Amino acid sequence: xxxxxxxxxxxxxxxxxxxxxxxxxxxxxxxxxxxxxxxxxxxxxxxxxxxxxxxxxxxxxxxxxxxxxxxxxxxxxxxxxxxxxxxxxxxxxxxxxxxxxxxxxxxxxxxxxxxxxxxxxxxxxxxxxxxxxxxxxxxxxxxxxxxxxxxxxxxxxxxxxxxxxxxxxxxxxxxxxxxxxxxxxxxxxxxxxxxxxxxxxxxxxxxxxxxxxxxxxxxxxxxxxxxxxxxxxxxxxxxxxxxxxxxxxxxxxxxxxxxxxxxxxxxxxxxxxxxxxxxxxxxxxxxxxxxxxxxxxxxxxxxxxxxxxxxxxxxxxxxxxxxxxxxxxxxxxxxxxxxxxxxxxxxxxxxxxxxxxxxxxxxxxxxxxxxxxxxxxxxxxxxxxxxxxxxxxxxxxxxxxxxxxxxxxxxxxxxxxxxxxxxxxxxxxxxxxxxxxxxxxxxxxxxxxxxxxxxxxxxxxxxxxxxxxxxx
Amino acid sequence: xxxxxxxxxxxxxxxxxxxxxxxxxxxxxxxxxxxxxxxxxxxxxxxxxxxxxxxxxxxxxxxxxxxxxxxxxxxxxxxxxxxxxxxxxxxxxxxxxxxxxxxxxxxxxxxxxxxxxxxxxxxxxxxxxxxxxxxxxxxxxxxxxxxxxxxxxxxxxxxxxxxxxxxxxxxxxxxxxxxxxxxxxxxxxxxxxxxxxxxxxxxxxxxxxxxxxxxxxxxxxxxxxxxxxxxxxxxx
Numbered sequence: 001x002x003x004x005x006x007x008x009x010x011x012x013x014x015x016x017x018x019x020x021x022x023x024x025x026x027x028x029x030x031x032x033x034x035x036x037x038x039x040x041x042x043x044x045x046x047x048x049x050x051x052x053x054x055x056x057x058x059x060x061x062x063x064x065x066x067x068x069x070x071x072x073x074x075x076x077x078x079x080x081x082x083x084x085x086x087x088x089x090x091x092x093x094x095x096x097x098x099x100x101x102x103x104x105x106x107x108x109x110x111x112x113x114x115x116x117x118x119x120x121x122x123x124x125x126x127x128x129x130x131x132x133x134x135x136x137x138x139x140x141x142x143x144x145x146x147x148x149x150x151x152x153x154x155x156x157x158x159x160x161x162x163x164x165x166x167x168x169x170x171x172x173x174x175x176x177x178x179x180x181x182x183x184x185x186x187x188x189x190x191x192x193x194x195x196x197x198x199x200x201x202x203x204x205x206x207x208x209x210x211x212x213x214x215x216x217x218x219x220x221x222x223x224x225x226x227x228x229x230x231x232x233x234x235x236x237x238x239x240x241x242x243x244x245x246x247x248x249x250x251x252x253x254x255x256x257x258x259x260x261x262x263x264x265x266x267x268x269x270x271x272x273x274x275x276x277x278x279x280x281x282x283x284x285x286x287x288x289x290x291x292x293x294x295x296x297x298x299x300x301x302x303x304x305x306x307x308x309x310x311x312x313x314x315x316x317x318x319x320x321x322x323x324x325x326x327x328x329x330x331x332x333x334x335x336x337x338x339x340x341x342x343x344x345x346x347x348x349x350x351x352x353x354x355x356x357x358x359x360x361x362x363x364x365x366x367x368x369x370x371x372x373x374x375x376x377x378x379x380x381x382x383x384x385x386x387x388x389x390x391x392x393x394x395x396x397x398x399x400x401x402x403x404x405x406x407x408x409x410x411x412x413x414x415x416x417x418x419x420x421x422x423x424x425x426x427x428x429x430x431x432x433x434x435x436x437x438x439x440x441x442x443x444x445x446x447x448x449x450x451x452x453x454x455x456x457x458x459x460x461x462x463x464x465x466x467x468x469x470x471x472x
Numbered sequence: 473x474x475x476x477x478x479x480x481x482x483x484x485x486x487x488x489x490x491x492x493x494x495x496x497x498x499x500x501x502x503x504x505x506x507x508x509x510x511x512x513x514x515x516x517x518x519x520x521x522x523x524x525x526x527x528x529x530x531x532x533x534x535x536x537x538x539x540x541x542x543x544x545x546x547x548x549x550x551x552x553x554x555x556x557x558x559x560x561x562x563x564x565x566x567x568x569x570x571x572x573x574x575x576x577x578x579x580x581x582x583x584x585x586x587x588x589x590x591x592x593x594x595x596x597x598x599x600x601x602x603x604x605x606x607x608x609x610x611x612x613x614x615x616x617x618x619x620x621x622x623x624x625x626x627x628x629x630x631x632x633x634x635x636x637x638x639x640x641x642x643x644x645x646x647x648x649x650x651x652x653x654x655x656x657x658x659x660x661x662x663x664x665x666x667x668x669x670x671x672x673x674x675x676x677x678x679x680x681x682x683x684x685x686x687x688x689x690x691x692x693x694x695x696x697x698x699x700x701x702x703x704x705x706x707x708x
Binding site: 036040056057058060062075077265269270305 | 512518671687696708
């Protein structure tokens with residue numbers, strides 16, 4: 001009876017209008033162009049089947065709103081997943097179903113206006129695409145899919161966050177072919193520096209091989225890891241070297257990030273094809289994705305779809321490390337991490353149940369004090385920056401005080417020192433959240449950051465002791 | 473003859489037959505269209521096999537989704553109870569089974585008036601709870617449209633009128649009039665089912681598949697959309 005008795009004053013209701021940068025585009029005649037884009041998409045994809053189903057079975061029972069992290073904070077009716085889905089479905093009903101068209105002729109009906117498009121742009125980007133709503137819908141409807149579709153249609157008429165568009169432009173059309181515009185020499189330098197760090201800090205020899213052909217794994221991390229997550233990459237290299245498998249990085253393509261998953265299926269496909277191309281160039285049998293949630297999901301689900309019949313298999317680095325631990329090839333020291341550790345499930349790899357237990361088993365094997373947040377796993381709460389919203393710096397305050405407020409509470413409750421978050425986007429969001437919410441002693445790390453501290457390295461990896469240590 | 477009796481014969485005869493026809497044909501059409509839609513989607517997306525077992529299990533699970541019910545336990549319980557009672561009375565009440573026997577030649581197991589009384593009262597109470605769930609929660613109020621409340625009224629009419637018709641002691645009007653209301657509200661319900669959200673029960677099996685299939689995008693679709701919009705050469 002919680003919802004019947006909930007008082008207005010129970011939660012602090014905050015509601016700000018989002019404002020973020022989009023590139024300039026043609027402002028005239030937006031409703032017509034929206035409908036054209038919608039029609040083109042319906043014609044060439046399967047979204048029509050989905051909309052037919054959803055338009056007829058959505059019962060407005062509002063059960064989905066009880067699990068939405070955004071609605072929980074803002075209490076704005078438009079943030080309810082079923083309401084937000086209705087913003088798009090009513091357009092579908094009115095313009096694309098025979099019943100809707102006839103009814104509009106006879107009784108005059110709903111008409112798409114510029115204000116509606118603005119409303120959609122606002123509310124579909126408040127959603128973090130965490131898909132918690134689909135867990136609680138009694139009819140099994142995935143409202144996150146409607147958000148996904150609506151964002152694509154809006155992108156086709158030019159409304160998409162500039163941060164994402166600029167990154168994708170560089171990845172697909174730029175010289176450097178990655179979202180952060182790092183040129184390859186910078187990457188190579190960074191890797192060489194990390195190899196030295198591995199030797200100095202951990203006393204091991206682990207290399208970052210580039211362009212080795214005919215290997216088991218092509219490793220693609222999120223490109224930001226090369227510059228900003230040194231420990232994670234070192235951990236990746238350490239695990240791969242210790243388990244003795246053949247792997248490589250690609251000099252022509254080294255960015256797993258795929259913002260197409262957030263705002264445009266068209267870009268999603270092109271980026272996936274680039275990835276598969278690199279894997280085929282180096283004749284790698286599998287693609288190993290680094291610590292990135294959306295990149296893992298994009299690759300896992302869409303390499304088989306877009307990569308052709310002989311597309312390589314996709315493995316996430318956590319899956320790999322877990323399998324190696326089970327096989328005995330990766331030896332871990334128990335209780336190597338003394339401080340309290342908790343784990344944040346990135347929505348993109350946990351909502352489907354793909355990667356839930358593996359990181360927990362790895363962490364329990366190396367931590368003395370591991371606690372879980374509640375709820376977790378398939379039911380986890382979004383970090384607050386999902387669906388690409390983390391890249392939009394203009395809405396940082398919204399993300400850390402509203403979208404991610406529940407997550408901040410969860411972190412505080414665990415009292416953990418380290419929060420393990422194997423996703424580059426989640427890491428950025430969680431760090432900003434800890435800063436903005438006064439959680440100053442919490443450190444956000446990747447899983448491999450802690451793994452490398454606990455691996456029992458085989459002898460062949462131990463660095464020979466240098467007689468003179470002038471450079472160190 | 474009592475004029476209401478004539479109306480009642482009309483309601484029970486041609487109108488009922490018409491409503492039944494619309495119901496059965498409409499539902500069949502709805503089901504076939506959804507299956508065809510899913511099949512086409514699978515072919516276009518290149519999904520080779522239908523996961524029959526998974527769909528079957530998911531449909532069964534969605535009939536009583538215990539985990540999803542925990543968010544709003546009373547509302548969910550009211551909904552489940554309502555569904556069970558309504559379907560039970562409609563299909564297994566002895567008076568209805570007699571009608572079936574007369575119409576299609578065979579009947580089936582049925583229960584008598586006392587059981588039907590209990591089920592009807594429970595169903596009506598469940599509908600009242602559902603109505604409260606819609607009107608008294610903030611989310612329900614903001615989300616519900618006139619149509620949502622209308623369905624609740626539509627459901628309660630046959631139940632109430634049937635109960636009153638079977639209990640002349642509490643029936644404020646004549647038996648014939650109450651039966652007329654009962655039959656006509658049932659007819660209205662049957663006619664509306666294929667055209668509205670009420671047909672959800674026939675869409676349950678495909679609902680499970682559609683949500684998963686929706687994420688299996690069509691290869692090459694993006695490029696075709698770009699061509700359709702004349703944007704294939706535009707830079708990002």
